[in-house]
Amino acid sequence: MQSFLDIQPHFREAGLDTREVRHAQVVQRLSKLPQMFAVTPLGQSVEGRTIYGVQAGQGATRVLLWSQMHGDESTATRTLFDLFNFLSASDDYDGWRRQVAAQLTLCIIPMLNPDGAEQNRRENACLIDINRDARRCATPEGRILRDRITAFAPHFSFNLHDQESYYSAGVSRTPATIAFLAPPADREESIPDHRRRAMQLVVRLARKLQPAIPNGVAKWNDAYEPRAFGEWSQAQQSATLLVEAGGYYRDPQREFVRRIYFGLLLDALSAIATRDYAAEPVEPYFAIPGNRENGLFDTLQRQQRLVVCGATYVADVGFRKGERFVGDFETFGSLDGKD
Numbered sequence: 001m002q003s004f005l006d007i008q009p010h011f012r013e014a015g016l017d018t019r020e021v022r023h024a025q026v027v028q029r030l031s032k033l034p035q036m037f038a039v040t041p042l043g044q045s046v047e048g049r050t051i052y053g054v055q056a057g058q059g060a061t062r063v064l065l066w067s068q069m070h071g072d073e074s075t076a077t078r079t080l081f082d083l084f085n086f087l088s089a090s091d092d093y094d095g096w097r098r099q100v101a102a103q104l105t106l107c108i109i110p111m112l113n114p115d116g117a118e119q120n121r122r123e124n125a126c127l128i129d130i131n132r133d134a135r136r137c138a139t140p141e142g143r144i145l146r147d148r149i150t151a152f153a154p155h156f157s158f159n160l161h162d163q164e165s166y167y168s169a170g171v172s173r174t175p176a177t178i179a180f181l182a183p184p185a186d187r188e189e190s191i192p193d194h195r196r197r198a199m200q201l202v203v204r205l206a207r208k209l210q211p212a213i214p215n216g217v218a219k220w221n222d223a224y225e226p227r228a229f230g231e232w233s234q235a236q237q238s239a240t241l242l243v244e245a246g247g248y249y250r251d252p253q254r255e256f257v258r259r260i261y262f263g264l265l266l267d268a269l270s271a272i273a274t275r276d277y278a279a280e281p282v283e284p285y286f287a288i289p290g291n292r293e294n295g296l297f298d299t300l301q302r303q304q305r306l307v308v309c310g311a312t313y314v315a316d317v318g319f320r321k322g323e324r325f326v327g328d329f330e331t332f333g334s335l336d337g338k339d
């Protein structure tokens with residue numbers, strides 16, 4: 001994992017430097033991908049923007065990855081272009097590339113919600129959250145994803161998102177820089193073999209990320225949400241992982257987190273190609289701390305003296321994007337620094 005993190009700057013796609021990524025930036029880059037990538041239009045969004053799939057590799061194990069089904073969640077999209085740069089390069093990792101290409105067939109949808117991306121908004125142009133449309137498939141974007149899952153029949157699926165920066169990993173001051181979930185496939189939250197494989201992969205990735213982001217991996221809320229595509233995909237017997245990019249200290253554009261995301265995707269592809277994930281125990285999955293809502297502030301100033309009506313009070317003062325909170329935030333942390 002560390003070696004992947006070290007090399008990411010070398011493969012970092014230029015021009016995707018901020019959290020707002022538009023359809024035109026994706027289309028322009030897809031048109032320049034090398035021939036090893038088969039770029040196919042999969043359909044159109046509500047406003048007529050073309051949604052593309054990118055296929056690579058010749059292996060028997062099929063892996064589907066989709067990003068930005070929420071239009072304002074671009075970290076994975078940016079990372080996928082770093083991944084394309086890495087996969088099409090030639091260097092000391094050529095043996096790795098040959099093995100992955102021989103074992104895996106990748107299908108990648110690098111922006112499922114281009115209309116939402118255009119507005120930097122979560123929902124599509126009809127104000128529907130595509131990730132709550134897995135059953136009805138009222139949206140063309142949802143139908144495109146459902147049809148791709150059905151036709152491609154992936155053994156593994158990666159549902160790639162961003163989460164807000166203010167989650168901490170459990171009751172700690174550490175930001176939940178990455179959150180995972182192996183979504184349940186049914187209301188009973190049963191663990192069939194394919195979901196177990198997803199859990200094993202999460203266990204491996206969480207352990208491998210520990211040196212880079214100590215205690216910075218959390219687990220997304222695992223309550224059954226039948227309208228979400230992760231649950232639907234898991235129910236189609238594809239080992240499905242939800243991956244959420246979260247906050248990190250002094251990283252408002254998520255460039256550090258993009259690097260982490262790059263490392264975890266490459267390590268996941270390695271583990272699937274070699275089947276190394278199968279050696280992981282499943283129990284540590286349940287010990288991953290949950291996302292704790294509102295555990296952090298952008299800046300937290302402790303024990304400030306507040307003078308109100310002539311009297312002095314001592315309180316912590318927290319700030320989030322212009323909002324101000326006053327209180328006792330003893331167990332809360334700050335994204336501004338490591339205190």
Ligand SMILES: [Zn+2]
Binds near residue numbers: 070073161162
């Ligand atoms: Zn999302």
